[in-house]
Amino acid sequence: MNNIPALKLGIAAVSRDCFPMSLSENRRKEVASEYAKKGLEIFECPTVIENEKHMRQALAELKEAGCNALVVFLGNFGPETAETLLAKEFDGPVMFAAAAEESGDRLMDDRGDAYCGMLNASYNLKLRNIKAYIPEYPVGTAKEVADMIEEFVPIAKSIIGLNNLKIISFGPRPQDFLACNAPIKQLYNLGVEIEENSELDLFAAFNEHKDDPRIPAVMKSMEEELGEGNKMPGILPKLAQYEITLLDWVEQHKGSREFVAFANKCWPSFQTQFGFVPCYVNSRLTAMGIPVSCEVDIYGALSEYIGTCVSEDVVTLLDINNTVPADMYESEIKGTFDYTIKDTFMGFHCGNTAASKLSSCEMKNQKIMARALEPDQEPNITRGTLEGDILPGKITFFRLQSTADAKLTAYVAEGEVLPVATKSFGGIGIFAIPEMGRFYRHVLVEKNYPHHGAVAFGHFGKVLFEVFKYLGVEELGFNQPKGMLYKSENPFA
Known part of the structure; x- marks a missing residue:
């Protein structure tokens, strides 16, 4: 990297x-x-x-x-x-x-x-x-x-x-995604530079790369990475064109900064205009050490970049998405792993997790977007997601965030991805974090964190905790063990 x-x-x-x-x-x-x-x-x-x-x-x-x-x-x-x-x-x-x-x-x-x-x-x-x-x-x-x-x-x-990072964003954020919006004041306090652009700027740059002579070489790299998962080869030329567009933008716009991360618009007008879903390209840049957050999540990109520096490895950004069904918990987790059902959840995004962090991967189309944009027809503009179950093993779930009144907060929680099939779609895994239920209520909900969390593949809680302290985070949450009450936790519950 x-x-x-x-x-x-x-x-x-x-x-x-x-x-x-x-x-x-x-x-x-x-x-x-x-x-x-x-x-x-x-x-x-x-x-x-x-x-x-x-x-x-x-x-x-x-x-x-x-x-x-x-x-x-x-x-x-x-x-x-x-x-x-x-x-x-x-x-x-x-x-x-x-x-x-x-x-x-x-x-x-x-x-x-x-x-x-x-x-x-x-x-x-x-x-x-x-x-x-x-x-x-x-x-x-x-x-x-x-x-x-x-x-x-x-x-x-x-x-x-x-201190040498520029976050490049292409927006605006999707409608009803205020959760991914936070004041940029704290970026400057941290020494981070921000360049905010329009989705039109990105579209113009993409069109300028039509028939770029580098496209075949990038397509070959994609084919080698996907292997048998290359189920939609017809979309690769556009994806390769987009990858080159972003990498060229880095070189042309990083200016005085050495390092770059992206926070990019990815739906819904992206599909109708660009003609594909950008998830797979986002995964490839993140694997290069250039995090690309979904839905113009600027603090998500910031968190991913910190995780990249700490782990010197690929990271991802996932929705803290859905509960594990009771029947799946009973048949696949209970008695095999030492977690209650409230300790478990599914972390998901459309297809932005790098191939190296998936048990197996396949190029697919975005199922949710297809319902609205091209129902009852062969997928076309919703192609471009990298799907598969996330590799089992140790993880650290974390996020650095600015509150609405521009105060730095953060959380860190260590856990694991369980070796249990998700039976679902997207880049997804079954996560287990000790005392997740209480952490969810008294940190994530209580402290108004958005639904995106950064994931580092390994246990890096100790280092991340110290990084956030060094940065001057005012409130630093973690998954407190049993017997250690949160300030807002009812002691009689």
Whole structure:
């Protein structure tokens, strides 16, 4: 994927002037050595920072090395002014960690008191309104700090990605989809750029790509991906033309930004004018690391992009769609999996999930749209969905959202896709999330979230939670376990 940041991580040790500088320097070297044992690279800033002049020197060394993320390491107590100014002036995400004491035999001459220094560092960061990642328990041995740094990597990639992201939208949103509408103010607060266009702009660009010489090569790629699922080959020329249109738009419109995501109109006039459904193309771009959200869901695209950075894998965007029928639950889930029926639901979209995340895939037409646009006839303009059951396995369901009054909120919930046939249509799976029923009522409904949720394929809740904290999310929901009541939950129920 070439649409997410490449990380160049640096580590800078800090030292309070009444402690031995060598203590901090040697502890930094031990951390870097442990990190290298993981097969990972980190630039060791040669200057140990005691004061503001050292801070300027270290900044120059980090910049020359091309570092875009930084670990500030308190090898001893640390200078609270210089270390927090370093975080303020460094151009990229910053993590703070501190050294634990190594041995009882060394407490007379080599005690560093970084446990204490971390308190002052955090206080000074708050005073200066500086964002920084501080691990759950930020004090440790060299190996433990190396583990913390490894956990910082996907967080740093997400922050760098957002600061260099442009979301390109083609609208307006479909009628009665106010749920996908949210103020864009928070995008700018996050460092994200937005380019909003008309559906007519997209249509004009699409028409300009008629008979593009690259179309046959894209069609061949589609044929190879679909294999036996290539049931509607006649629609491939238009889909290939559309894919090229979007990729060219990226290159022509990303401007000063490095990374791009789309939030695109996909119905109902799309079908009548373009002559197809764009779902399959959306799935292919998302597999390239360029998320394309449905129904002009701008915060859905934003969420997908964060998931791409965190997982370095394909993501998808699904409706939190329908309940699992009681008879299906009784015959296929109960007694086999440790979930109640309220823990389960079906996640669905028309056909935007990448082929690599489906058990099997087939090109079909959009069943719901066909009812209205071409009833009782052979599908034509509603062709273009990629359908199949979603691969079973671990997932994380999440979303970053702006409220109507422009406050950042988010939720994260880990669960799994069950290996149970859905017996339905679209890109769809049976999802199971512990205590989903309560989460649905007291987070999704209570906090007014839209029906779209981003899905990362794996358990990434810990990282996503930290990303959202770093971004300044004011209210962060999760699927609380039994015995942990939500604020709005009736304790007598």
